[in-house]
Amino acid sequence: MKTNRFWSWLVFLLGAAYFIVPLIATFEFSLRMRRGEYSFDAYASVFADPRFHATFGYSALIGLFTIVVGVLVIVPAVYFVRLRMPWLRPFVEFVTLLPLVIPALVLVYGYIRLYNSSSIIPFTGSALGTDILLTGAYVTLALPYMYRAVDTGMRTIDIGTLTEAAQIMGANQVQIIWQIILPNILVAILSGAFLTFAIVIGEFTIASLLNRPAFGPYLVGIGTNRAYEPAALAIISFIITWGAMGMINVLGRFAPRTSARTD
Amino acid sequence: MAAFLEVQNLTKSFGSNTVVKGVSFAFDKGEFISLLGPSGCGKTTILRMIAGFESVTAGTIQVEGQDITHLKPNQRQLGMVFQAYALFPNLNVGDNIGFGLKIAGMPAEQRRARVDEMLRLIGLPGYEKRYPYEMSGGQQQRVALARAIAPRPRMLLLDEPLSALDAKIRVSLREEIRAIQLDLGITTVFVTHDQEEALSISDRVVVMHAGNIEQLGAPHEIYNKPATRFVATFVGQLNSIEATILDPAARTVSIDGHIVTVPHLPADAAANVLTQLTLRPEVVAVGASEGNDVTLTGTIADVTFLGSVIRLRVSLGKNVISLDTFNDQRTVPPVRGEPVTISLASKNLLIL
Structure with a gap:
């Protein structure tokens, strides 16, 4: 029994070291900007860079729009598929997995071909149009995660009976989704939202090829011509991503409880 | 006098399977009617067609002379209690009961008064701030009953509301339901597979089997003068x-x-x-x-x-x-x- 536990711990520690050692090394390196002593100079340099604020702000805003559009598209879609067209579920699940197998590069070249300035819908003809296109691309990219988060949320409540209960009391479809379904899967939506945010903040390929001032291309740009700042930025983006993941965990505790007291 | 609820030649088919076969009945205002039968006899399908959750293959449903056969559920002005309570987990008891009133556009002050009135009616005054998960099954079902009757529906539909409860609470709640129904004089259609439940609280019982009505009558008629062998064996020991x-x-x-x-x-x-x-x-x-x-x-x-x-x-x-x-x-x-x-x-x- 004890031997089993030893090997389990050994595998766990090796796995943990594989992730943690490079992280510690990166963090340690990010503190060595000042000769002979540790300092946060690299972080100060990053935060003092106006491009950091501009690109991070831009990506955060695009991330916010991505979440809003994603929720508006995915929540009603999952709701109606579960409620009225359950036979369509395998197909929808397959479609939502496509962004995982189609490289972002293929996606963005497809977009550029379809929506270039000489096409019928010239999204790339203006900055706003390109931003809309970028948002659409991110909604697609985050689809597998958002869909699964929302789908799991809806599985935990009896949407069929809740819908009927609301309907018989006079509610229409919009009122049902807005007042009953959405609040009951809010935690699941927020989980999907944080995953989406984490994806958007670090995304490079699409933003770079659409030539938008996003955080991902900024990270790569800094990495090519600075020494210590990229390490500091890696730690910052790591903290942001893991902060978003941590929020999912925290929010899980506030999920509405559905079972009755048994006493 | 015209019947309050009139169902004529009601038929429901799922593909080639006909689960309700040309059922007709008529009931007066204020009656407590039970649809009684074994699983798969079509009783729940009839209730769901009255509620508007299932489309009607053939036949008509009239309430107070109005043909509601093709109306949407939210246009029928009916109340319903479900087997699984179906309280909204995100809303507290007060908001659950007041949901239908809010949808109808009742001002907050009047809504609060009506919620208080309903909570007194079901014997749970002071529970408006509790959430469904903080209550027992029996309490939740009483809240579901209050929620159904709060908007003053034309008719109350009960879909096996006692099935998920334990034996003792089932008996006390069914008596409570009957007392409230008599007090409000609301026409009620109750679906159950439990003959004791149906006989004990109904004015009239519709015994169903394989999509057809086997017998319709007062509980004592059903028990003492069963029309068919099925009724005799299904209702009571024989x-x-x-x-x-x-x-x-x-x-x-x-x-x-x-x-x-x-x-x-x-x-x-x-x-x-x-x-x-x-x-x-x-x-x-x-x-x-x-x-x-x-x-x-x-x-x-x-x-x-x-x-x-x-x-x-x-x-x-x-x-x-x-x-x-x-x-x-x-x-x-x-x-x-x-x-x-x-x-x-x-x-x-x-x-x-």
């Missing part, structure tokens, strides 16, 4: 006794050698042919009893102690008859294997 017809004209039959005159025999009855008689357990007595004109002797095959009642199974030969006798604490209960004499009134022997 003895089935094999007998040989001796003389069709004299209506005499032989039950394990005992000659008995029965109230009626089928028109095509012939001598020396086997027939099945039916008999309720409670009309059979141990020993002689006033009004009983048939006496049979047999052996006690089994004794089941049920508290206030003792159920005996008496073997008469080929036939075994179940009968109920009160538990008299002054005497020793019957013992298996003992010889016993039982009596019954021949008028209670029926051929269905």
